[in-house]
Amino acid sequence: MSRAIVQVRDLHKSFTRGTEAIHVLRDLTLDVGQAEFLALMGPSGSGKTTLLNLIAGLDQPTDGSITVGENVISEMSESELARWRTRHVGFVFQFYYLLPVLTAYENVELPLLLLNLTKEQRRKQVETALDLVGLTNRMDHRPGQLSGGQQQRVGIARAMVTDPTLIVADEPTGDLDTKSADEILNLMEILRAQLGKTIIMVTHDPKAAGRAQRVLHLEKGQLVHDTAVVMSH
Ligand SMILES: Nc1ncnc2c1ncn2[C@@H]1O[C@H](COP(=O)(O)OP(=O)(O)OP(=O)(O)O)[C@@H](O)[C@H]1O
DSSP, rough: OOEEEEEEEEEEEEEEEEEEEEEEEEEEEEEEETTTTEEEETTTTTSSHHHHHHHHOOOSSSSEEEEEEEEGGGOOOOHHHHHHHHHHHHEEEEEEOOOOSOOHHHHHHGGGGGGGHHHHHHHHHHHHHHHTTTOGGGTTOOOOGOOOOHHHHHHHHHHTOOSSSSEEEEEEEEESOOOHHHHHHHHHHHHHHHHHOOEHHHHHHHHHTTTTTTEEEEEEEEEEEEEEEEOOO
C-alpha cells in the first residue's frame, strides 16, 4: 500500500445509555493508503457509520488515535475539527441531502462558501466539479427536477468541490437502481484514479464493495477480514 493517509490506532468508542456503556468499536487499528478506495461492510449495528464518522471528524474517540494526513484529529477541539472538516473531508450521503430550494450549481457551491474564495474562484471550482459528474447542462435545475442518480451526482460534485483529502460515503448507492449505482461507483473510481482521492465507503451491497480496492468487514466493533479485491477493470 502507498503511504497511509489515514492511520487509526487502538481505537475505542463507547456510548453511554443510562448507566450502561455500549462498546461500539474496540481496539481497532487500520491504515488507509493515499488514493485508496476502501469499502467497509458488516452487519447492521457493527459500527460502520461510527467508524466512518470518527475518521471524518464528526465525533471523537473514547480512546486511541486517528491521524489524517498531517493532522492528529483525535486531539482536536470541536471547533478545530469543524475547521478541519471543511477543508479536508467531502461527504456523500445515502439520501443526498441537497437543499431543495437551491439549484445544482448552488448546492455544489455551498461548501466553498465556508472557505475564503472569490466568487470567480468558486465559479471555476463548481464548474469543474459539475463537469466531472456530467451535469453541466443541469446546473440550473433544482433537486426536485433531477433523477435520484443525478441528485447523487450533484452530491459527488459537492463532496469533491473543495478538493478534500478524504471522501467519505455512507451507503451512497443505497437508494439507487443498478444503473445509477454503477454510474456513481464509476465516478468514485474516476475520483480515485484520476484525481488521487482517498475514498472510504460504507455499504451493505457486495457488488458496490466489489468496486473498491479493499473491503474491510466489521463485526461487533472489530475488524474480521481484510480482503484485497482483484480489480476487474
Ligand atoms: N450517538 C449514539 N448514542 C448511542 N448509541 C449509538 C450512537 N451512535 C451509534 N450508536 C450505537 O452504536 C452501534 C453501532 O452503530 P452504527 O450506526 O455505527 O452501526 P452500523 O454498522 O453503521 O449499522 P447500519 O448498517 O445499521 O447503519 C449501534 O448499536 C448503535 O445503536
